[in-house]
Amino acid sequence: MLVERDHIGIFGKMNCGKSSIMNLLTQQQTSIVDPTPGTTADTKIALQEIHGLGPVKLFDTAGLDEAGELGSKKRAKGLSDLKECDLVLLVIDPDTKSFATEREILARAREQDKQILVIYNLFQSSSGQRIPLVEESVPLLRFHQKIGLAAVDPVCRQPLLNFIVANFVSKNCKMELLPFVEREEFYILNIPMDDETPPGRYLRPQAMAEEYITRRWAYPISYRMDLGRARNGDAAERRRFEAFLGSLNRRPKAIITDSQAMDLMHTWTPDDVMLTTFSIMMINYISRGRLARFAEGIKALDSLRAGDKILIAEACNHSRIAEDIGTVQIPRFMKRHWPGVVVEHNFGREFQENDRLSSYKLVIHCGGCMISAQKLLARIRDLDSIGVPYTNYGIFLAYTQGRAALRQVLRPWHIDYAGVD
Template sequence: MIERDKIVIAGRVNTGKSSLMNLLTRQETSITDPRAGTTADTSRTFIEFHGLGPVALFDTAGIDEEGGLGAKKKKKVLDLIKESDLILLLINPRQEDFSAEKALIQYIRAQEKQLLIIYNIFHSSDKERIADIEKNIPDLKFHKKIKMSAVNESDRRPLEEFILKNYSSSLRPRPLLPFLKPDLFYPFIIPMDGESPEGRLIRPQSVLLEYILRNGGFVAAYRPGFIADLKEKKLVPESELDRADKFFKSFSEIGCVICDSQVVDYADKVIPSDVLLTTFSIVMINYQSHGKLAAFRDGIRRLKSLKRGDRVLIAEACNHTRMQEDIGTVQIPKVIEERFPEVVVEHSFGREFSETSEIGAYDLVIHCGGCMIDSGKLAARIRDLDALGVPYTNYGLFLSWKGGEKLLERVLKPWGLDLI
């Protein structure tokens, strides 16, 4: 999985944000025009920033655009800042009112994001106004600044050096499977049901396969041939049990079995009790949350006290057409309906999360593995939920809980976590 630093270019309308985007990318990535509001929506491009690595660079709409549409654009910019690593704030020294910049700097500081200031110089006399601007915005003294022209090619390299010198990337290599040991087998149980795409593995499976191979482990995969029977709660055929037994006896030393969440209760039955077991969803949420699996475990406790009228949000970050046995829209809601018949279940789909004001109304959030969003976006969701006091858990943990506390305890064991 490629981790990218997310750098956001922000500022008022017509401060030269799109010109700066084009300067850094060395191409006409964004449309530029002297008329206000040219950037109608956030645009993103990927670049290799030498000295930093892979970067996602964002051009944004002006934060001071008026009207209902302007308010929507501003909200999108603020949401993006919550998920970002570095903000480049462009300031036009020629303007008279700096209230929008002052408010934005306060917001960025409250989000604890790194901020660099760029004075976009349109005329040499603009530099004379900077001292007065910094008196007007006291918070500017806490941040490094550069004076340059966003349309001057000769200023590109000084800008790159300014960013490299003053930005400290928070991205650090981290293990996808921290308990992996070389020369052990890591069998996968992959059901490949009706939603599984042909010709490829889904992302959690493919990235884990690559990670284990790269780090010296052995991988084997097994597809149960009884998915329909399992979902209809029929007995697993004896022939399938024999097949599973043959598969697992093929390995002398198993490091851990990783399975799809929807077959975790089956895996628990066919895998010897002394063999470690977890799910792809749990692996991904631990990785994407930078090791905050314990917080998702803690959210499971809320299931014990759900009552009539409580609201549960099922949050799935990827977009795909839903089929009959979809985990998020069918399997998890079915379990909730059976155990908590008077609880209200709602859904949130896609890369953008619900409004903060709406999230606070939920009593529990059940989140997918988060494999189709970047870790910054997931971190922003977690911060919002923590700030609102809304407990949250994960698909893999929930479906393990469905199988009983012993199963939940088992899938947590590889991570060194107790049930509590």
């Protein structure tokens, strides 16, 4: 497997201790450390192997608050480096007065869906007491994990490394799209097509599943279900499916279905064949293996009361079709089962700026088929930090078919859904 270097950038004001953090991480005098503000001019780069993370490229940047012409050149360089980073280490000296620079770094890094960890550099042991005041002045800081340490003290190296390893999701964390796939076994991809299905290509999750299964020397078989006929109770449509299964000389290991066909597939799938959905596969993949958290989130539905609010969040502004999941199917289901619950929507990027996030009892996130892991993880981190549960469309659509259906689609992932019956 190609191992990519994670880019870790150290950002902050002049003299907050960025270069000291660089030297702490590299265990040598990589950068010049000096009390003169603006000591680091050009970004200093170090290539390093971090135990538990693998190879990383460290960027020690100039303070972004320097005035004057040289200052603005340093700033432009720093901001361009920020774009390249996977992880932003925001170094803060809590004893300083203004936090405009920190506010700006945070806003830009969040805007770019960067992972962010906050390092309070405690010049004196009492400086830690000021952290709540800093957080009051820059409320977005509360969304990010933090550590307090003294950058010039070598004993702080291990706690800092532990902190980074525990909180940073590396690009190199190996993710299997369908971990249950076995060599030389059959896997059925159930792809209902309708008039709006674009010709010429499969949707991204379908194409990814097909490629993944093939690459593992297993056999993907596409099946086109006629949803309309099947829902109208046309017995011939079910017989066609059974005949198709019967024509294989052995049982398929699993069926991966479009979530929209869950109402049929959860009863049509034989007991000895596993069932899951493309949407569940994708959310697990893009969230870097956090499917269990999304499955856990759906339980919040069980304790909803009239007046509670839930948020339907979609990551992009895709064109909406008549039976759109977010605007039609979920609100209709909610109205039927929880008539007093308020359903709100959040489309596009502004989710990150939604300052009412903590008022929701549950966030139902879209399939996430078109967004990056960074973007989804940024959203998840925000919700985790304020304790708001979340689930996604795939899990929700399985849930609407009953708890047995939900258990069925989670089983291939070894998630034992023990919902309240």
